[in-house]
Amino acid sequence: MDHRFQVNLRGVIDLLSHHLYSTPGVFVRELLQNATDAIRARRHLEPSHPGTVRLELIEKQDGGLPTLLFSDDGVGLTEEELHRFLATIGESSKRETLEARRDDFIGQFGIGLLSCFMVCDELLVVTRSAKGDGRTMEWRGRHDGTYAVRPSEHPLEHPGTQVFLVARADAAEYFTAERVRQLAVHYGGLLPFPIHLTVDGRAEHLNPAPPPWRSEYASAGERRAALLAYGREVFGQDFVDCIPLRTEAGQVEGVAFVLPFSPHFNARQKHRVYLKDMLLSESAENLLPEWAFFVKCVVNAQGLRPTASREAFYEDATLARARDALGQCLRQYLVELAHGDPRTLQRLIALHGLSVKALALDDDDFYRLVIHWLPFETTLGMMTLGQYRQSFASVRYVNTLDAFRQVARVAAAQGLCILNGAYTHDTALLEKLPRLLPDAQVELFSAAQLPQGFEELTAEERQTVARLRQVATEALEPFRCEVSIKKFLPPEVPTLYGDVDDGAFRRDVERAREETDELYASVLEGALAESREEERPQLCFNLRNPVVRRLARVRDDAQLKLSVEMLYVQALLLGHRPLNAREMALLNRGLLGLIAARLDDDEGTGGMH
Numbered sequence: 224m225d226h227r228f229q230v231n232l233r234g235v236i237d238l239l240s241h242h243l244y245s246t247p248g249v250f251v252r253e254l255l256q257n258a259t260d261a262i263r264a265r266r267h268l269e270p271s272h273p274g275t276v277r278l279e280l281i282e283k284q285d286g287g288l289p290t291l292l293f294s295d296d297g298v299g300l301t302e303e304e305l306h307r308f309l310a311t312i313g314e315s316s317k318r319e320t321l322e323a324r325r326d327d328f329i330g331q332f333g334i335g336l337l338s339c340f341m342v343c344d345e346l347l348v349v350t351r352s353a354k355g356d357g358r359t360m361e362w363r364g365r366h367d368g369t370y371a372v373r374p375s376e377h378p379l380e381h382p383g384t385q386v387f388l389v390a391r392a393d394a395a396e397y398f399t400a401e402r403v404r405q406l407a408v409h410y411g412g413l414l415p416f417p418i419h420l421t422v423d424g425r426a427e428h429l430n431p432a433p434p435p436w437r438s439e440y441a442s443a444g445e446r447r448a449a450l451l452a453y454g455r456e457v458f459g460q461d462f463v464d465c466i467p468l469r470t471e472a473g474q475v476e477g478v479a480f481v482l483p484f485s486p487h488f489n490a491r492q493k494h495r496v497y498l499k500d501m502l503l504s505e506s507a508e509n510l511l512p513e514w515a516f517f518v519k520c521v522v523n524a525q526g527l528r529p530t531a532s533r534e535a536f537y538e539d540a541t542l543a544r545a546r547d548a549l550g551q552c553l554r555q556y557l558v559e560l561a562h563g564d565p566r567t568l569q570r571l572i573a574l575h576g577l578s579v580k581a582l583a584l585d586d587d588d589f590y591r592l593v594i595h596w597l598p599f600e601t602t603l604g605m606m607t608l609g610q611y612r613q614s615f616a617s618v619r620y621v622n623t624l625d626a627f628r629q630v631a632r633v634a635a636a637q638g639l640c641i642l643n644g645a646y647t648h649d650t651a652l653l654e655k656l657p658r659l660l661p662d663a664q665v666e667l668f669s670a671a672q673l674p675q676g677f678e679e680l681t682a683e684e685r686q687t688v689a690r691l692r693q694v695a696t697e698a699l700e701p702f703r704c705e706v707s708i709k710k711f712l713p714p715e716v717p718t719l720y721g722d723v724d725d726g727a728f729r730r731d732v733e734r735a736r737e738e739t740d741e742l743y744a745s746v747l748e749g750a751l752a753e754s755r756e757e758e759r760p761q762l763c764f765n766l767r768n769p770v771v772r773r774l775a776r777v778r779d780d781a782q783l784k785l786s787v788e789m790l791y792v793q794a795l796l797l798g799h800r801p802l803n804a805r806e807m808a809l810l811n812r813g814l815l816g817l818i819a820a821r822l823d824d825d826e827g828t829g830g831m832h
C-alpha cells in the first residue's frame with residue numbers, strides 16, 4: 224500500500240520563511256509585489272484602473288509594538304480564493320496564467336506571503352474581490368500553520384486588499400518609519416504605480432520619478448547627464464560614459480555604465496537588476512557576457528525568470544539569449560564610437576583594452592574594426608598594431624614573457640620591433656591577423672634569428688678571436704651549443720643565447736630525462752622525435768663588449784674555458800632556461816673557481832704588504 228509523505232507544517236513555514244531569503248527585509252518586497260500583481264490583475268478586468276499602493280505605520284499610544292498596514296486597490300480575493308491561494312503553500316493564482324501572461328505577474332511560486340512570518344507571528348488579510356459578491360472577508364493566518372476565515376466587521380468600500388502585520392518583538396527594527404521607507408524605495412522605487420507611505424497622518428509619495436531610461440529629455444546631452452547622475456546615485460561612483468540597453472529576449476531595458484578604472488580581467492561586475500519593475504538583486508553576476516567586465520548595469524527585465532528566493536535570475540535559454548543581446552548592445556556602442564568618435568574609443572581602449580581585446584577575439588567583424596587601435600607592448604615601447612604595421616612590413620612577435628625578456632634589450636638596440644604576445648589574448652589576436660586580413664604577415668620570432676642581423680667581424684678581428692672561438696667551441700660541445708662571435712648593440716650585453724622554437728621544449732625533455740623514470744622519459748623523447756629536426760642552439764659573443772674583448776686576449780686556456788662556461792650559464796639564466804644537472808655542476812664549479820681565484824689574489828696582495 225502506498226503512503227503519503229507527511230509534512231511538518233511548522234517546519235516548512237520555518238524553512239521557507241527563515242532560510243530561503245537572505246534578509247527579513249524582503250517581506251516588504253513580497254507584499255509590494257503581491258499588491259502590484261493584484262493591481263495588474265484588476266487591470267485585466269478594468270484596463271483604465273490606475274492602481275495605488277499605500278503603506279501605513281500605525282504606532283501604539285501605549286508603547287506597544289507597531290503595526291504595518293499594506294493596502295492596495297487591486298483585484299482582491301473571494302472567500303473561495305482565500306482558502307485556495309492564501310492557505311495552501313505553493314498555490315498561486317498566477318501559475319495557471321503564467322504561460323499566457325509571463326510578462327505580467329511577478330509572483331509564481333505561492334510562497335511569498337510566508338516571508339512575513341520572519342517579522343510577525345500573525346497576519347491579518349482583509350479583502351474584497353472585484354469579481355465577487357461585494358462582501359469583505361477576513362483571513363487570519365498564524366505562524367503555527369493555522370488560519371481562520373470569516374466575514375469582516377469592517378467592510379471595505381472598494382475592491383482591494385489590506386494586510387496587517389503586528390511587529391514581533393525581535394523584529395521591531397523593521398517597523399520604524401525610516402526602515403519601511405528605505406525598504407519600500409529600495410525594492411519598489413521603479414514600480415509604475417504610486418506608493419504612498421503614511422506616518423503620523425502625513426503621506427509621502429515614495430516613487431515620484433520613473434527610471435531615467437524611460438523618461439523623455441530635451442536633448443541627448445541632457446539624457447546622458449541624467450543617466451550618469453543616476454549611475455552615481457545608484458553605485459556611489461562616477462562613470463565615464465553610459466550605454467543604453469534594450470533587448471527583445473527577456474525584454475530587458477536599462478543602462479550600462481562604463482567604469483572609470485580598469486578592473487581585474489576576470490572580475491565579474493555586480494549589477495542591479497529589477498524584474499517586472501521590482502528589485503531582484505543588487506549583485507547579479509550572470510547578466511552580461513564574460514568579456515563585458517568594463518561596465519556596471521541597472522536593468523529591468525519583463526521576461527526573465529527569478530529563482531525561488533527571487534534574488535537572482537534563473538539560468539535558462541532566455542537568459543542566455545538576453546545575455547548575448549546585451550553583449551550586442553555594448554558591441555554596437557563600441558562600433559558607433561569606432562565610426563563616429565574614434566578618440567573616445569581610443570581612450571576607452573586605453574582604459575578597458577582587455578574587454579575590447581576579448582570581444583575582438585570572439586567577433587571577426589569587430590576584430591577588423593578595432594584591431595589596428597589595440598595597444599601592444601613591443602621592444603620599442605607601447606604602440607598600437609596600426610602604428611606597428613605602418614612602420615614594419617611583417618608583424619614579428621614572441622609568445623612568452625621569457626622570450627620577450629631575452630630579446631628585448633638586444634632587439635631594441637638593433638632597432639628591431641618585436642611584439643610581446645605574452646599578455647592575455649595578445650598571441651591569439653596576432654595569430655588571427657592573417658586569417659582576417661590576408662595581406663598581413665605575422666611571424667613568431669625567436670632569439671636564434673637575432674644574430675643574422677648582427678655585424679660580422681673584419682678579417683683582422685677574426686684572427687684576434689680565433690683562440691676564444693676554439694676554446695669556446697670545445698667548452699660548449701658537451702652542451703651541443705654552437706659558438707659564433709659578432710658585433711652587436713648594446714655593448715653591455717656580452718652574449719646572446721638563441722635557440723629555435725622548440726629549444727625550450729628540448730631542454731625540458733633533457734631535464735626530465737635526468738629526473739624521471741624511463742617510461743616517462745621515453746614518452747617525452749617520442750614527442751621530441753616528432754618535433755622538428757635538431758637545430759643546435761647558439762651562443763653569440765659580442766665583440767663590442769669590453770669583457771669579451773679582454774677574453775680574446777687571455778692566454779691561459781683554463782681561465783678562458785671557465786669564463787666561457789660562466790658566460791654560457793649566465794646567458795641561460797637570463798633567458799630563464801632551466802639548467803640541467805651538468806650545467807648546474809658547471810655553475811657550482813665556476814663560482815667556486817672564481818671565489819678561489821679571488822682569494823688567491825687577495826692572499827697574494829696581502830703577502831706583499
Ligand SMILES: Nc1ncnc2c1ncn2[C@@H]1O[C@H](COP(=O)(O)OP(=O)(O)OP(=O)(O)O)[C@@H](O)[C@H]1O
Nearest residue numbers: 257261308315316317330331332333334335336384
Ligand atoms: N494583495 C493581494 N491581492 C490579491 N491577492 C493576493 C494578494 N496577496 C496575495 N494574494 C494571493 O495569494 C496568493 C499567494 O501569494 P504569495 O505571495 O504567497 O505567492 P505568489 O505571489 O503567488 O508567488 P510568489 O511565491 O512567487 O510570490 C497569490 O497567488 C494571490 O492569489
